[in-house]
Amino acid sequence: xxxxxxxxxxxxxxxxxxxxxxxxxxxxxxxxxxxxxxxxxxxxxxxxxxxxxxxxxxxxxxxxxxxxxxxxxxxxxxxxxxxxxxxxxxxxxxxxxxxxxxxxxxxxxxxxxxxxxxxxxxxxxxxxxxxxxxxxxxxxxxxxxxxxxxxxxxxxxxxxxxxxxxxxxxxxxxxxxxxxxxxxxxxxxxxxxxxxxxxxxxxxxxxxxxxxxxxxxxxxxxxxxxxxxxxxxxxxxxxxxxxxxxxxxxxxxxxxxxxxxxxxxxxxxxxxxxxxxxxxxxxxxxxxxxxxxxxxxxxxxxxxxxxxxxxxxxxxxxxxxxxxxxxxxxx
Amino acid sequence: xxxxxxxxxxxxxxxxxxxxxxxxxxxxxxxxxxxxxxxxxxxxxxxxxxxxxxxxxxxxxxxxxxxxxxxxxxxxxxxxxxxxxxxxxxxxxx
Numbered sequence: 001x002x003x004x005x006x007x008x009x010x011x012x013x014x015x016x017x018x019x020x021x022x023x024x025x026x027x028x029x030x031x032x033x034x035x036x037x038x039x040x041x042x043x044x045x046x047x048x049x050x051x052x053x054x055x056x057x058x059x060x061x062x063x064x065x066x067x068x069x070x071x072x073x074x075x076x077x078x079x080x081x082x083x084x085x086x087x088x089x090x091x092x093x094x095x096x097x098x099x100x101x102x103x104x105x106x107x108x109x110x111x112x113x114x115x116x117x118x119x120x121x122x123x124x125x126x127x128x129x130x131x132x133x134x135x136x137x138x139x140x141x142x143x144x145x146x147x148x149x150x151x152x153x154x155x156x157x158x159x160x161x162x163x164x165x166x167x168x169x170x171x172x173x174x175x176x177x178x179x180x181x182x183x184x185x186x187x188x189x190x191x192x193x194x195x196x197x198x199x200x201x202x203x204x205x206x207x208x209x210x211x212x213x214x215x216x217x218x219x220x221x222x223x224x225x226x227x228x229x230x231x232x233x234x235x236x237x238x239x240x241x242x243x244x245x246x247x248x249x250x251x252x253x254x255x256x257x258x259x260x261x262x263x264x265x266x267x268x269x270x271x272x273x274x275x276x277x278x279x280x281x282x283x284x285x286x287x288x289x290x291x292x293x294x295x296x297x298x299x300x301x302x303x304x305x306x307x308x309x310x311x312x313x314x315x316x317x318x319x320x321x322x323x324x325x326x327x328x329x330x331x
Numbered sequence: 332x333x334x335x336x337x338x339x340x341x342x343x344x345x346x347x348x349x350x351x352x353x354x355x356x357x358x359x360x361x362x363x364x365x366x367x368x369x370x371x372x373x374x375x376x377x378x379x380x381x382x383x384x385x386x387x388x389x390x391x392x393x394x395x396x397x398x399x400x401x402x403x404x405x406x407x408x409x410x411x412x413x414x415x416x417x418x419x420x421x422x423x424x425x
Contacts, residue, residue: 128422131359146352150360154417174399174419175362179341187352192344218417219409231344 032323046328053272053298053321054282055258061097063088064304064314067108069121069157070247070292074299074318076116078136079292082108082304084127089141091116092301097316104143105132109200111158111167118162120183123152129173133183135162146187152177154199156215157247157292164207166191166228169198169215176218180233182207192232198222202248204255204273204297211236211252211273214260216244221262225278227252239271239278245289245305249319250297256281256319258302259288266308270319272297284317295319334425335374336391337366338384351377359425362398365391367425392424 023046024030024038032049039046065082072078075094080103081087087102103121110124110132117138124130131148134141148167155170163185170177176199180191194212201215201222208230215222223242226233239257246260246267255273260266266287271278284302291305298321307313334357341364352358354373360366365386368374378385386394402419 145356149347149352149358171417172362174395174422175402179343179360184349187349189349189352190341190344190346193341216414218406219413 029325032325034323047325048328049323050326051298051321052282052324052326053256053270053319055270055284055302055317055319057285058301058316058318059096060314061090061092061303061316062099062314063090064312065108066290066305066312067110067125068292068304069110069112070294070301070303071112071114071119071157072116072294074295074301074320077294077301077303078112078116078119079303080112080121080136080141081106081110081124084108084125089136092303092316097303101140103141104134105130107132109153109155111152111155111170113158113160113165113203114162120162120165120185122158122165122167122183122188123148123155123170125153129153129171133188135185144186146183148181148188149190150177150179154216156198156201156203156212157294159203159205159210159248160207166203166207166210168194168212168228168233169196169201171199180228191230192228194226194233196224196226198224200244200246200260202246202257202260204248204250204257205252209252211248211255213239213248213255213257213273213278214241214243214246225273237277239273240280241267241269241271243267243289245291247291247293247302249293249295249300254297256295256297256300258293258300258319259284259291259305261287261289266306282319286315288313288317297321333370334388335368335370335378336386336388336424337368337378338364338386338391338394339366339378339381340364342381346381347377357425361391361395361424362402363394365394365424367391388424395424396421 068082077092107124119136158167165183198215223238243260253275258270293302
Protein backbone atom coordinates (compact mmCIF):
# COMPACT_ATOMS: atom_id res chain seq x y z
CA UNK A 1 0.00 0.00 0.00
CA UNK A 2 1.29 3.47 -0.77
CA UNK A 3 0.11 7.00 -0.32
CA UNK A 4 1.19 10.58 0.18
CA UNK A 5 1.06 12.47 3.44
CA UNK A 6 -0.47 15.93 3.11
CA UNK A 7 -1.12 18.74 5.57
CA UNK A 8 1.59 17.38 7.74
CA UNK A 9 3.40 20.39 9.05
CA UNK A 10 5.75 19.33 11.73
CA UNK A 11 6.38 15.87 10.32
CA UNK A 12 8.61 14.59 7.53
CA UNK A 13 6.88 14.79 4.16
CA UNK A 14 7.07 12.71 1.04
CA UNK A 15 5.74 9.51 -0.35
CA UNK A 16 5.21 6.53 1.86
CA UNK A 17 5.64 3.12 0.44
CA UNK A 18 4.85 0.30 2.76
CA UNK A 19 4.70 -2.99 0.90
CA UNK A 20 5.96 -4.75 3.97
CA UNK A 21 6.34 -3.10 7.35
CA UNK A 22 6.37 0.67 7.66
CA UNK A 23 3.44 2.83 8.63
CA UNK A 24 0.10 1.85 7.21
CA UNK A 25 -2.03 4.63 5.77
CA UNK A 26 -5.68 4.29 6.63
CA UNK A 27 -8.68 6.52 6.12
CA UNK A 28 -10.09 5.52 9.51
CA UNK A 29 -8.69 4.11 12.71
CA UNK A 30 -8.25 0.31 12.63
CA UNK A 31 -9.12 -2.27 15.27
CA UNK A 32 -6.63 -1.49 17.96
CA UNK A 33 -3.83 -3.73 19.15
CA UNK A 34 -1.18 -2.60 21.60
CA UNK A 35 1.66 -0.77 19.85
CA UNK A 36 0.01 -0.57 16.42
CA UNK A 37 1.16 2.52 14.50
CA UNK A 38 -0.71 4.00 11.54
CA UNK A 39 -1.29 7.23 9.62
CA UNK A 40 -4.88 8.44 9.52
CA UNK A 41 -5.25 10.07 6.11
CA UNK A 42 -8.61 11.61 6.97
CA UNK A 43 -7.39 13.56 9.96
CA UNK A 44 -3.80 13.68 8.67
CA UNK A 45 -2.21 12.53 11.90
CA UNK A 46 0.12 9.75 12.95
CA UNK A 47 -1.46 7.52 15.58
CA UNK A 48 -0.46 4.73 17.91
CA UNK A 49 -2.55 2.30 19.96
CA UNK A 50 -1.60 2.47 23.61
CA UNK A 51 -3.15 1.25 26.84
CA UNK A 52 -3.84 4.33 28.88
CA UNK A 53 -5.28 4.61 32.36
CA UNK A 54 -7.57 7.42 33.37
CA UNK A 55 -9.48 8.40 36.50
CA UNK A 56 -13.08 9.53 36.36
CA UNK A 57 -15.39 10.80 39.07
CA UNK A 58 -18.33 8.56 39.93
CA UNK A 59 -20.99 8.55 42.63
CA UNK A 60 -20.06 9.62 46.15
CA UNK A 61 -20.05 7.24 49.07
CA UNK A 62 -22.52 7.97 51.87
CA UNK A 63 -20.08 8.77 54.65
CA UNK A 64 -16.97 10.75 53.90
CA UNK A 65 -14.14 10.14 56.35
CA UNK A 66 -10.38 9.89 56.57
CA UNK A 67 -8.29 6.80 57.34
CA UNK A 68 -10.89 4.25 56.28
CA UNK A 69 -9.92 0.94 54.73
CA UNK A 70 -11.10 -0.53 51.45
CA UNK A 71 -10.87 -3.86 49.67
CA UNK A 72 -12.46 -5.76 46.83
CA UNK A 73 -12.85 -4.70 43.25
CA UNK A 74 -14.17 -1.80 41.20
CA UNK A 75 -17.54 -3.56 40.86
CA UNK A 76 -17.64 -5.23 44.29
CA UNK A 77 -15.81 -3.02 46.73
CA UNK A 78 -16.01 -2.35 50.45
CA UNK A 79 -15.04 0.67 52.53
CA UNK A 80 -15.02 0.48 56.33
CA UNK A 81 -14.06 2.39 59.42
CA UNK A 82 -12.13 5.64 59.53
CA UNK A 83 -11.26 8.43 61.92
CA UNK A 84 -10.70 6.86 65.32
CA UNK A 85 -14.11 5.40 65.98
CA UNK A 86 -16.12 4.82 62.84
CA UNK A 87 -17.75 1.44 62.36
CA UNK A 88 -19.45 2.51 59.14
CA UNK A 89 -19.20 -0.01 56.33
CA UNK A 90 -20.33 0.56 52.78
CA UNK A 91 -20.39 -1.64 49.71
CA UNK A 92 -19.82 -0.44 46.14
CA UNK A 93 -21.34 -2.23 43.15
CA UNK A 94 -19.59 -0.19 40.49
CA UNK A 95 -22.36 2.39 40.47
CA UNK A 96 -23.60 3.18 43.97
CA UNK A 97 -22.48 2.90 47.57
CA UNK A 98 -24.83 1.22 50.06
CA UNK A 99 -24.54 1.27 53.84
CA UNK A 100 -24.28 -2.23 55.30
CA UNK A 101 -23.58 -3.83 58.66
CA UNK A 102 -20.96 -2.14 60.81
CA UNK A 103 -17.55 -3.15 62.03
CA UNK A 104 -17.56 -4.46 65.60
CA UNK A 105 -14.71 -2.20 66.65
CA UNK A 106 -14.77 1.35 65.32
CA UNK A 107 -11.31 2.40 64.19
CA UNK A 108 -9.28 4.13 61.52
CA UNK A 109 -5.80 3.65 60.04
CA UNK A 110 -6.68 -0.02 59.73
CA UNK A 111 -5.54 -2.46 57.11
CA UNK A 112 -7.79 -4.65 55.02
CA UNK A 113 -7.75 -6.94 52.04
CA UNK A 114 -9.74 -9.63 50.29
CA UNK A 115 -13.04 -9.59 48.46
CA UNK A 116 -16.51 -8.28 49.21
CA UNK A 117 -17.62 -11.72 50.36
CA UNK A 118 -14.36 -12.71 52.05
CA UNK A 119 -12.54 -9.74 53.50
CA UNK A 120 -10.43 -9.19 56.58
CA UNK A 121 -9.46 -6.03 58.49
CA UNK A 122 -6.68 -5.72 61.02
CA UNK A 123 -5.04 -3.27 63.38
CA UNK A 124 -5.97 0.38 63.53
CA UNK A 125 -6.45 3.35 65.78
CA UNK A 126 -9.32 3.63 68.25
CA UNK A 127 -7.58 6.39 70.15
CA UNK A 128 -5.30 3.57 71.18
CA UNK A 129 -3.47 1.38 68.73
CA UNK A 130 -5.08 -2.05 68.42
CA UNK A 131 -4.35 -5.53 67.08
CA UNK A 132 -8.01 -6.22 66.31
CA UNK A 133 -8.82 -8.58 63.45
CA UNK A 134 -12.27 -8.91 61.92
CA UNK A 135 -13.53 -10.88 58.96
CA UNK A 136 -16.29 -9.82 56.56
CA UNK A 137 -18.46 -12.31 54.68
CA UNK A 138 -20.45 -9.91 52.54
CA UNK A 139 -23.06 -9.43 55.24
CA UNK A 140 -21.47 -9.24 58.69
CA UNK A 141 -18.16 -8.48 60.32
CA UNK A 142 -17.01 -11.13 62.80
CA UNK A 143 -14.46 -10.43 65.51
CA UNK A 144 -12.00 -13.31 65.29
CA UNK A 145 -9.81 -14.62 68.08
CA UNK A 146 -6.57 -14.44 66.15
CA UNK A 147 -5.47 -10.83 66.47
CA UNK A 148 -2.14 -9.46 65.27
CA UNK A 149 0.71 -10.32 67.61
CA UNK A 150 1.31 -6.63 68.16
CA UNK A 151 -0.77 -3.48 67.96
CA UNK A 152 -0.30 -1.68 64.64
CA UNK A 153 -1.77 1.41 62.96
CA UNK A 154 -0.87 3.72 60.06
CA UNK A 155 -0.41 0.54 58.09
CA UNK A 156 -1.61 1.46 54.65
CA UNK A 157 -3.94 -1.37 53.77
CA UNK A 158 -1.88 -4.51 53.40
CA UNK A 159 -2.76 -6.99 50.70
CA UNK A 160 -3.80 -10.53 49.91
CA UNK A 161 -6.89 -12.53 50.68
CA UNK A 162 -8.89 -13.47 53.75
CA UNK A 163 -6.94 -16.74 54.02
CA UNK A 164 -3.56 -15.39 52.93
CA UNK A 165 -3.18 -11.80 54.04
CA UNK A 166 -0.03 -9.77 54.53
CA UNK A 167 0.81 -6.73 56.58
CA UNK A 168 4.13 -5.08 57.27
CA UNK A 169 5.43 -1.84 58.80
CA UNK A 170 3.27 0.74 60.55
CA UNK A 171 3.38 2.33 63.96
CA UNK A 172 2.52 0.92 67.37
CA UNK A 173 1.94 4.19 69.16
CA UNK A 174 5.26 3.75 70.89
CA UNK A 175 7.59 2.65 68.10
CA UNK A 176 7.84 2.13 64.37
CA UNK A 177 7.24 -1.44 63.28
CA UNK A 178 9.40 -3.13 60.67
CA UNK A 179 8.13 -6.66 61.13
CA UNK A 180 5.67 -8.58 58.96
CA UNK A 181 2.70 -10.75 59.81
CA UNK A 182 0.84 -13.25 57.63
CA UNK A 183 -2.77 -14.33 58.18
CA UNK A 184 -4.08 -17.76 57.21
CA UNK A 185 -7.75 -17.17 57.93
CA UNK A 186 -7.38 -18.17 61.58
CA UNK A 187 -4.43 -16.35 63.08
CA UNK A 188 -1.29 -14.38 62.30
CA UNK A 189 2.25 -15.72 61.98
CA UNK A 190 5.54 -13.89 61.52
CA UNK A 191 6.88 -13.18 58.06
CA UNK A 192 10.17 -11.81 56.85
CA UNK A 193 11.05 -8.41 58.28
CA UNK A 194 10.74 -5.37 56.05
CA UNK A 195 13.61 -3.80 57.93
CA UNK A 196 12.66 -0.17 57.38
CA UNK A 197 10.03 2.25 58.61
CA UNK A 198 7.07 2.82 56.33
CA UNK A 199 3.88 4.21 57.79
CA UNK A 200 0.89 4.96 55.57
CA UNK A 201 2.50 3.14 52.65
CA UNK A 202 0.78 1.62 49.62
CA UNK A 203 0.46 -2.12 49.04
CA UNK A 204 -0.44 -4.44 46.21
CA UNK A 205 -0.32 -8.09 45.27
CA UNK A 206 -0.76 -11.30 47.19
CA UNK A 207 1.05 -12.87 50.13
CA UNK A 208 3.62 -14.61 47.94
CA UNK A 209 4.08 -11.75 45.44
CA UNK A 210 3.48 -8.39 47.06
CA UNK A 211 4.86 -4.88 47.00
CA UNK A 212 4.98 -2.01 49.42
CA UNK A 213 5.81 1.46 48.16
CA UNK A 214 6.27 4.93 49.61
CA UNK A 215 5.18 5.84 53.15
CA UNK A 216 6.76 7.84 55.95
CA UNK A 217 10.01 6.86 57.63
CA UNK A 218 9.34 8.84 60.77
CA UNK A 219 11.43 11.71 59.53
CA UNK A 220 10.59 11.99 55.82
CA UNK A 221 8.36 10.67 53.10
CA UNK A 222 9.79 7.83 51.08
CA UNK A 223 9.79 6.61 47.48
CA UNK A 224 11.18 3.20 48.42
CA UNK A 225 9.66 0.05 47.01
CA UNK A 226 10.11 -3.46 48.36
CA UNK A 227 8.81 -6.76 47.04
CA UNK A 228 7.82 -9.81 49.11
CA UNK A 229 8.00 -13.40 47.89
CA UNK A 230 6.27 -15.03 50.84
CA UNK A 231 9.48 -15.27 52.79
CA UNK A 232 11.62 -12.16 52.45
CA UNK A 233 11.45 -8.55 51.34
CA UNK A 234 13.77 -7.22 48.64
CA UNK A 235 14.37 -3.56 47.91
CA UNK A 236 13.65 -2.69 44.28
CA UNK A 237 13.34 0.51 42.23
CA UNK A 238 11.86 3.59 43.86
CA UNK A 239 8.63 5.14 42.67
CA UNK A 240 8.75 8.62 41.18
CA UNK A 241 6.81 10.55 43.80
CA UNK A 242 7.71 10.06 47.45
CA UNK A 243 4.53 10.25 49.49
CA UNK A 244 2.66 8.98 52.52
CA UNK A 245 -1.05 8.49 53.08
CA UNK A 246 -1.19 7.04 49.61
CA UNK A 247 -3.01 3.94 48.34
CA UNK A 248 -1.96 0.96 46.23
CA UNK A 249 -3.78 -1.65 44.18
CA UNK A 250 -3.10 -4.39 41.67
CA UNK A 251 -0.32 -6.93 41.61
CA UNK A 252 3.44 -7.09 41.86
CA UNK A 253 3.68 -6.92 38.04
CA UNK A 254 0.68 -4.68 37.38
CA UNK A 255 0.56 -2.34 40.32
CA UNK A 256 -0.89 1.05 40.96
CA UNK A 257 -0.22 3.79 43.51
CA UNK A 258 -2.35 6.91 43.72
CA UNK A 259 -2.62 10.14 45.67
CA UNK A 260 -0.89 10.92 48.93
CA UNK A 261 1.01 13.79 50.35
CA UNK A 262 4.39 15.08 51.43
CA UNK A 263 3.78 17.46 54.31
CA UNK A 264 1.49 20.15 52.95
CA UNK A 265 2.05 19.13 49.34
CA UNK A 266 -0.85 17.01 48.15
CA UNK A 267 -0.82 14.75 45.12
CA UNK A 268 -3.27 13.71 42.43
CA UNK A 269 -0.63 11.73 40.62
CA UNK A 270 -0.91 8.01 40.04
CA UNK A 271 1.88 5.67 39.07
CA UNK A 272 1.82 2.24 37.47
CA UNK A 273 4.27 -0.55 38.29
CA UNK A 274 5.26 -3.32 35.90
CA UNK A 275 7.37 -5.26 38.34
CA UNK A 276 10.47 -3.27 37.51
CA UNK A 277 9.71 0.38 36.95
CA UNK A 278 7.21 2.90 38.21
CA UNK A 279 5.72 5.13 35.47
CA UNK A 280 3.68 8.24 36.07
CA UNK A 281 0.17 7.69 34.75
CA UNK A 282 -3.21 9.37 34.69
CA UNK A 283 -3.92 11.80 37.50
CA UNK A 284 -6.82 11.74 39.90
CA UNK A 285 -9.27 14.53 39.17
CA UNK A 286 -8.11 16.25 42.35
CA UNK A 287 -5.48 15.84 45.02
CA UNK A 288 -6.38 13.15 47.56
CA UNK A 289 -4.76 11.80 50.71
CA UNK A 290 -5.86 9.84 53.78
CA UNK A 291 -8.11 8.08 51.30
CA UNK A 292 -8.70 4.42 50.66
CA UNK A 293 -9.14 2.30 47.60
CA UNK A 294 -8.69 -1.11 46.05
CA UNK A 295 -8.90 -3.03 42.81
CA UNK A 296 -6.60 -4.24 40.09
CA UNK A 297 -3.87 -2.46 38.19
CA UNK A 298 -6.30 -1.78 35.36
CA UNK A 299 -9.58 -1.29 37.25
CA UNK A 300 -9.34 0.36 40.66
CA UNK A 301 -11.28 2.80 42.76
CA UNK A 302 -10.52 5.40 45.39
CA UNK A 303 -12.98 6.76 47.88
CA UNK A 304 -13.19 9.56 50.44
CA UNK A 305 -10.26 11.07 52.32
CA UNK A 306 -9.06 14.64 52.14
CA UNK A 307 -9.24 16.25 48.73
CA UNK A 308 -8.92 19.65 47.18
CA UNK A 309 -12.70 19.86 47.65
CA UNK A 310 -12.50 19.36 51.40
CA UNK A 311 -11.71 17.10 54.30
CA UNK A 312 -13.61 13.82 54.58
CA UNK A 313 -14.79 14.31 51.02
CA UNK A 314 -17.21 11.46 50.12
CA UNK A 315 -16.24 11.53 46.45
CA UNK A 316 -15.23 8.40 44.56
CA UNK A 317 -13.10 7.96 41.48
CA UNK A 318 -12.56 4.96 39.25
CA UNK A 319 -9.39 4.10 37.38
CA UNK A 320 -9.79 2.26 34.12
CA UNK A 321 -7.19 1.27 31.58
CA UNK A 322 -8.27 1.03 27.97
CA UNK A 323 -6.59 0.56 24.61
CA UNK A 324 -6.78 3.98 23.05
CA UNK A 325 -5.82 5.57 19.74
CA UNK A 326 -3.34 8.29 20.64
CA UNK A 327 -2.25 11.01 18.23
CA UNK A 328 1.50 11.44 18.03
CA UNK A 329 2.77 14.98 18.16
CA UNK A 330 6.22 16.43 17.86
CA UNK A 331 6.02 18.16 21.21
CA UNK B 332 -3.40 -18.11 84.55
CA UNK B 333 -0.59 -15.59 84.63
CA UNK B 334 1.28 -14.67 81.50
CA UNK B 335 4.92 -15.37 80.76
CA UNK B 336 7.32 -12.57 79.80
CA UNK B 337 10.30 -13.09 77.55
CA UNK B 338 13.00 -11.21 75.70
CA UNK B 339 13.55 -12.98 72.40
CA UNK B 340 14.86 -11.46 69.17
CA UNK B 341 12.36 -11.71 66.31
CA UNK B 342 14.13 -13.71 63.60
CA UNK B 343 11.55 -13.00 60.93
CA UNK B 344 9.80 -15.64 58.85
CA UNK B 345 8.39 -18.44 61.00
CA UNK B 346 9.68 -16.89 64.21
CA UNK B 347 6.17 -17.67 65.34
CA UNK B 348 3.91 -19.80 63.21
CA UNK B 349 0.17 -20.14 62.84
CA UNK B 350 0.45 -23.29 64.96
CA UNK B 351 2.33 -21.37 67.65
CA UNK B 352 -0.54 -18.89 67.75
CA UNK B 353 -3.00 -21.76 68.07
CA UNK B 354 -0.95 -23.12 70.95
CA UNK B 355 -0.70 -19.84 72.86
CA UNK B 356 -3.95 -17.93 73.40
CA UNK B 357 -1.88 -15.04 74.71
CA UNK B 358 0.86 -13.94 72.32
CA UNK B 359 1.96 -10.32 72.08
CA UNK B 360 5.05 -8.57 70.78
CA UNK B 361 6.31 -5.32 72.30
CA UNK B 362 9.24 -2.93 71.88
CA UNK B 363 12.59 -4.21 73.10
CA UNK B 364 11.92 -7.73 71.80
CA UNK B 365 9.58 -8.28 74.74
CA UNK B 366 7.06 -11.07 74.17
CA UNK B 367 4.12 -11.98 76.34
CA UNK B 368 2.80 -15.50 76.03
CA UNK B 369 0.43 -17.83 77.75
CA UNK B 370 2.02 -19.66 80.64
CA UNK B 371 1.85 -23.17 79.28
CA UNK B 372 4.13 -25.92 78.04
CA UNK B 373 3.70 -24.82 74.42
CA UNK B 374 5.03 -21.37 75.29
CA UNK B 375 8.02 -22.90 77.04
CA UNK B 376 8.67 -25.06 73.99
CA UNK B 377 8.34 -22.11 71.62
CA UNK B 378 10.67 -19.87 73.63
CA UNK B 379 13.14 -22.74 73.89
CA UNK B 380 13.73 -22.65 70.15
CA UNK B 381 15.53 -19.32 70.51
CA UNK B 382 18.02 -17.67 72.81
CA UNK B 383 15.66 -16.28 75.41
CA UNK B 384 15.59 -14.59 78.75
CA UNK B 385 12.60 -15.00 81.00
CA UNK B 386 11.51 -11.80 82.74
CA UNK B 387 9.13 -10.81 85.44
CA UNK B 388 6.30 -8.53 84.42
CA UNK B 389 8.03 -5.60 86.12
CA UNK B 390 11.28 -6.31 84.32
CA UNK B 391 9.48 -6.58 80.99
CA UNK B 392 7.64 -3.34 81.69
CA UNK B 393 10.94 -1.58 82.44
CA UNK B 394 12.40 -2.75 79.12
CA UNK B 395 9.38 -1.52 77.19
CA UNK B 396 9.38 1.79 79.08
CA UNK B 397 13.05 2.26 78.24
CA UNK B 398 12.46 1.66 74.55
CA UNK B 399 9.54 4.07 74.54
CA UNK B 400 11.66 6.72 76.25
CA UNK B 401 14.32 6.23 73.58
CA UNK B 402 11.68 6.61 70.90
CA UNK B 403 10.30 9.74 72.58
CA UNK B 404 13.76 11.31 72.64
CA UNK B 405 14.35 10.43 69.01
CA UNK B 406 10.96 11.81 68.05
CA UNK B 407 11.54 15.02 69.99
CA UNK B 408 14.86 15.55 68.21
CA UNK B 409 13.48 14.99 64.73
CA UNK B 410 13.30 17.82 62.25
CA UNK B 411 9.92 18.81 60.93
CA UNK B 412 7.73 17.62 59.37
CA UNK B 413 6.53 14.96 61.76
CA UNK B 414 3.09 13.86 62.85
CA UNK B 415 2.23 15.59 66.14
CA UNK B 416 -0.02 12.72 67.17
CA UNK B 417 2.82 10.24 66.81
CA UNK B 418 4.92 11.09 69.84
CA UNK B 419 5.49 7.67 71.40
CA UNK B 420 3.51 7.02 74.56
CA UNK B 421 4.12 4.66 77.43
CA UNK B 422 1.59 1.96 78.17
CA UNK B 423 1.08 -0.84 80.65
CA UNK B 424 1.69 -4.44 79.70
CA UNK B 425 -1.06 -7.02 80.19
